Amino acid sequence: MNKKVLSACTIAALGVAYSLSVFAQAKPETLVKQRQAAMTLQGKYFGPLGGMLKGSVPYDQKIVERNAGYLQVLSRMPWDGFDPSTKGVKSAALPAVFTDTAKVKDAIDRFQTAVDNLAAASKSGDEGKTKTAIGEVSKACGNCHDNFREKQ
């Protein structure tokens, strides 16, 4: 390993350590509250889109586009809150969240990709394509909840 690579690795390692130390400052209860807040807002902005897909809410392209943009940001927010330090805090997260990390990562990736696709579809103005994309986001939500959240 040459010096440049070694130096880059050191910086990367420091970056990880730094991130961890930043998160470590937050109490486990705070981390749970913050991740639940992100989920609550995902619900706020996805809810009407699910209604549009089912037909219980009138289709409104502008609302879909705005909410999809919000969801792109929100879909990045909850995950650092599933820190191992939060294992003992009461929540609906199943223990698998902390053990089956590869599957968790896949579920997060699928969700973020579905949201990105929805944002792109909503900008196209194509209602059919957008509704299909809403359905994919809904499935991605369900995929994670089915595997990693207590039945509600």
Next chain:
Amino acid sequence: MNKKVLSACTIAALGVAYSLSVFAQAKPETLVKQRQAAMTLQGKYFGPLGGMLKGSVPYDQKIVERNAGYLQVLSRMPWDGFDPSTKGVKSAALPAVFTDTAKVKDAIDRFQTAVDNLAAASKSGDEGKTKTAIGEVSKACGNCHDNFREKQ
């Protein structure tokens, strides 16, 4: 008022009516939970920036830029949750939130402008300018909390 203007006003009024009807579907308790969730996440992403301003957290331009972008979205989220239907729900919101609406609007505008300025400053890479902008966001948070939130 000419027809075009009248028509634009009608559409705007319908838009408001439609928005209200969409929000009216949410229970007051849900609206409070959602607005508190947005505040919680504002705290999550502003907290480290406040720390950087005070010097208790090392300055990191990348984190400032990311968090400022998140805050731009989050700064748009809580306000429709202060619906008159939520007056009776227990929260830290003072009654003035529902009566002094012009002052509330000014406080929201000031906060959103401060966050937009922070996002712009963080992209410039100028640490001094960015820290000044962090301070302005902090003051805008305080301005609203001082006037419209019970002392914590």
